[in-house]
Amino acid sequence: MNIAEVKQKKKRTIPGFGLTMGFTLLYLSIIVLIPLSMVFLNTFTMGFQDFWATITEPRVVASYKLSFLTALTAAFVNAVFGVLIAWVLTRYEFPGKRIIDGLVDLPFALPTAVAGITLTTLYSPNGWIGQFFSFKIAFTPIGIIIALIFIGLPFVVRMVQPVLENIEKGMEEASASLGANRMQTFIKIIFPELIPAILTGFALSFARALGEYGSVVFIAGNMPFKTEISPLIIMTKLEQYDYQGATAVATVMLIITFLILFTINILQWWTSKRYTGK
Template identity: 60%
Template sequence: MTSLTLSDPRPSPPLKTRRVMPGFGLTMGITLVYLSLIVLIPLAGVFFKASGLGWDGFWHAISTPRVFNALKLSFGAAFFAAVFNAVFGLLVAWVFVRYEFFGKRVLDAAIDLPFALPTAVAGIALTALYSGNGWIGQFLEPLGIKVAFTPIGVVVALMFIGLPFVVRTVQPVLEEAEKELEEAAAVLGATRFQTAVRVILPTIAPSLLTGFALAFARGVGEYGSVIFIAGNLPMVSEIAPLLIIIKLEEFDYRGATAVAAAMLIISFVMLLAINLLQGWSRKK
């Protein structure tokens, strides 16, 4: 008499493989704790302090002509400087990637100087160059172009500190771009302008927008390099970060947090719009 052994028809559960790196739960927990301590809680503190004013008090604090002009100068100068850096930073990155010339390594290293240079030193150097008796300013002022102690000086300072963000963001993408696509476009009869607009620009558009956003964000909060060349004239060349410092020195803490909260809200909205545009460009 033979005995029959019945096997379990249910499939055996898969064996759990042990990951070498930490899993999602641990890394996500560390990420949330770190972001909360470094970013979220300090920003929430600014909004909590500003909420003590109430909506009417908050609006009154940020709608005064002095605060309005300071915010307009900070964001307007940062935007125009980021636009200039996006254009000329792309040209600089293109030259570094596509051409070989004497002194290339030195110039490539010099692009990073605004990262390492103290902002106060940059401000003093730019003021010495563009003031009325400076090396460059002495030739511009007779033409009616005054840079130092004007809003133009603010834009120049922000262009100086924002250029590396665009160059270092676009340069790796250009290095990895396929030159065969450009050659194929030329073989098919495309002009240089068509190749640049239809082949090269769509490839680098997301990185170019990223560099623009980084340069813009840095420019909005820049302080050290701007206060020297701006002249800090109320209603003319006074930036919002300087106005916050002035209000803190006057013990107007709620007014300072109101201006800071307004800068955070405007910055978040503009950066969100840039990120949405960047995502759309990636899909296209």
């Protein structure tokens, strides 16, 4: 096969590339780019002083801190326990495994408002679970973290699970034959393969938690400077017809979220290249 035939074959690998790429860019523009650009355009109609005064209000700054800290905490918890759940579902056979595997996807299907009401009922001071604790869970940042863990867990599990299934057991057997114990095999052989998937699941869980509203608004209690999240600030400004103020807060959230996700993606690329050579 000569060079011309190889190039022609490569061109035929994806039939209609120009057409499909055009539809892809059009679809992303309509669904993602244009709506996001309107947020920035609406914000630019404000003067810089008004914009700065809006995004630096003490109440708004407190909501930034609460939203990002709770989202990061929930994402870290999901990164740990999501890997554990994926490991159990992948490596062991036990009665009810299919049911548990299906329950992982429940937060995707359950309406967020229903999840919020349910969690509030469970963790309120008189709730089925909350009554056994000497401290409050609902209407505190702890309750917000629990709600964010609930809605973000499937992202980590579903990202890590296929990677675990595709790891060749021969590599683990070879490691054991060379004298490595189980922990050494996991750290040296398995964990490096999981790092890119864990980082991706962490990023998705964090992004989902940062913009969550329905499941958090009930259990948070929405007390200014204590349990008021940024999405609630945006909704409050919209209800007051302060569209510019709402888009200003949304713009700050978008910029900070983009920077964090960009950093995570760079870290994911670096770890993937270092440990897997891809």
